[in-house]
Amino acid sequence: MDTITLNDKQFFYTVVHKRVKNMNLRLLTYNSFSISAPHFTTHAHIHRFITQNQLWIFVNSQKIPAHKDLISLQQLSILGEDYSVHIIKSLRDKLTFNHKDRLIIIKSSQLTNSHLKKVIHKYFKIFVFKIIQKELSYFCQKFDVSYSKLSLRAPKTRFGSCSSRGNLSFNWQIIFFPYDKFQHIILHELAHLTHHNHSHKFWELLGDYDPNSAQNKHWIKKEANKFLLF
Ligand SMILES: [Zn+2]
Numbered sequence: 001m002d003t004i005t006l007n008d009k010q011f012f013y014t015v016v017h018k019r020v021k022n023m024n025l026r027l028l029t030y031n032s033f034s035i036s037a038p039h040f041t042t043h044a045h046i047h048r049f050i051t052q053n054q055l056w057i058f059v060n061s062q063k064i065p066a067h068k069d070l071i072s073l074q075q076l077s078i079l080g081e082d083y084s085v086h087i088i089k090s091l092r093d094k095l096t097f098n099h100k101d102r103l104i105i106i107k108s109s110q111l112t113n114s115h116l117k118k119v120i121h122k123y124f125k126i127f128v129f130k131i132i133q134k135e136l137s138y139f140c141q142k143f144d145v146s147y148s149k150l151s152l153r154a155p156k157t158r159f160g161s162c163s164s165r166g167n168l169s170f171n172w173q174i175i176f177f178p179y180d181k182f183q184h185i186i187l188h189e190l191a192h193l194t195h196h197n198h199s200h201k202f203w204e205l206l207g208d209y210d211p212n213s214a215q216n217k218h219w220i221k222k223e224a225n226k227f228l229l230f
Contacts (some may be wrong), residue, residue, distance in 0.1 A: 008052040015046055023049050030064040030226045033057060064223050070116040070230070076104060080178040087116070095123035117230055125152050128172040135186050143209060159185045159224065160180045162192035176227045184216035
């Protein structure tokens with residue numbers, strides 16, 4: 001297994017020499033790929049091939065969630081804190097958080113990806129709702145703004161939204177981001193309560209809310225997708 005940094009992101013890759021005519025690249029996970037190459041292809045040749053395809057690798061790897069196989073899930077990061085995950089087959093579905101021991105126990109009646117998805121979604125939504133509500137009440141008081149309604153959704157493209165009526169909606173999976181990035185997403189929508197657009201005034205206000213606004217925004221654009229669980 002070799003490593004290479006493309007576009008500031010580290011990738012792992014393996015080279016398999018085969019009876020093939022041309023080199024071929026296949027993405028395996030959000031940060032790994034394999035290359036099949038004809039026998040006797042030199043290392044320099046392979047390296048050049050990767051570099052030529054680095055934009056494609058980077059862009060498409062960003063579309064792959066970090067954990068594809070939920071059954072083998074052993075660890076989850078919640079707001080930057082690492083939790084061990086234990087998945088147990090059980091008669092009834094249940095998910096419990098043990099925050100003291102940083103442990104998540106998932107009891108699932110079926111050990112399949114699709115069923116685990118349902119169990120995780122169901123219990124996490126309740127947990128995430130409470131956390132976002134708490135953050136909102138803190139920031140609303142701090143910045144003297146108010147919202148109408150909070151809801152959680154799972155849009156693929158946006159992590160949060162704010163309606164003209166002041167209804168806020170968030171992707172529940174922002175809980176898997178580091179805490180300051182999670183807060184940035186909340187603050188972005190809070191700033192929309194005052195400016196319902198992306199005008200200069202909006203960015204200025206968001207900069208007041210979040211002093212690390214520019215870095216956080218950059219991180220979200222570049223890194224956030226791979227923190228989504230599914
Ligand atoms: Zn916005």
